Amino acid sequence: MYKILANTIFFGKDVHFLSECHSTNDIALNLVRQFQVGEGSIVICDNQTKGKGQRGNFWQSEAGQNLTFSLVLRPDFLDISEQFYLNMTVSNSLRRLLQDYVPQLEVKWPNDLIVPGYGKMGGILIENTFSGKEWEFAVVGIGLNINQLSFDSETAVSLKSITGSQFELEELFRLLITQLEQGYIQLKKGKLQEIKSEYLMNLHRRDSWSKYSANEEQFSGKIVGISAGGKLEIELKDGEIEVFDLKEISFL
Incomplete structure (x- = not known):
């Protein structure tokens, strides 16, 4: 059971834990539309059966082995034309923490986390809601392969398969949310150039x-x-x- 986080300012003060669901993004979007959640709310699922990925793909995840969750944000301080800065911020934040365990981790455009020579460790899917030209909410869906060792895809890899270590999911989740909040605060402060520079510095295939x-x-x-x-x-x-x-x- 994932508890309300005590070490953050406003991320994770409202955590919705589901033992099983089809997609945390779909659940979070429904809650947003029903005005039942606010910024910083999180929907996390132990067994996500139909997680969504880029290009309409599904995100395969074994029950109880990985982190699959969605974070509700309200980045209305950004112009709609600047929405990719949110993608870069989330990618940077996840990479910052995970590179402590896998230093060679890179970001593959637009927002996959890959380990060169091994495969894809994680993915991000951001779905936005707008009112006219105003940005209302962003639902940030995150899937990270942590302890799973067997995948249908030959290009998938997990933190455990690379490091050989078993990870405590709830502790890693707490660290990730803390890092995500710090990155989001950086975005709110308007540090756009710093965010883009960090993203490009760790971008897969850049300058090759x-x-x-x-x-x-x-x-x-x-x-x-x-x-x-x-x-x-x-x-x-x-x-x-x-x-x-x-x-x-x-x-x-």
């Missing part, structure tokens, strides 16, 4: 030539940055910079 696919064609490119709207900036062999959205490019 790699293979990609777009418009049913393969090409070589080098990630050089992220646009103001969160799109991926890739330098081509001829020196031209092209910009790609999430559904427009695949990593090979």
Whole structure:
């Protein structure tokens, strides 16, 4: 049972624990729409059966072995055009803590946590609600592979499979939420350049030539940055910079 956190300012003061659910993001979004939760509320599930990932994929998780939760935020201090800064903030916060155990951990654009040579350890899916041009709430869904050792996907990896250590989920959850709150406070203070610089510093494939696919064609490119709207900036062999959205490019 996950308890209300005592070591944070406003994150985790309202924790909804479910032994099983289909998606913590769906549960959190419903609570938001019913005005039953506020900023900092968390929905966490021991056995998430249909967790959502990027591109409409599902996030597979074995019961009782991982951390799958959603955090409700109200980042209305940001302009809608700046919403990718929230993605970067969350990615940075998770990486900061987990790199203590896996120093080689990187962020794969837009917001996956991967260990080069091993695979994907975690993912983030942020779903927003708006009222006209005003940002109301953001539901930050997080899935982290912690103690699971067997996966259907060959590209998945866990903290335990890399380190060989068993982790106490509730303690790790407490540390993660503390780190997430610190990152969010940094965002509220307007430290946008610092957030982006940290994200780029730990971005997978940055400044290295790699293979990609777009418009049913393969090409070589080098990630050089992220646009103001969160799109991926890739330098081509001829020196031209092209910009790609999430559904427009695949990593090979």
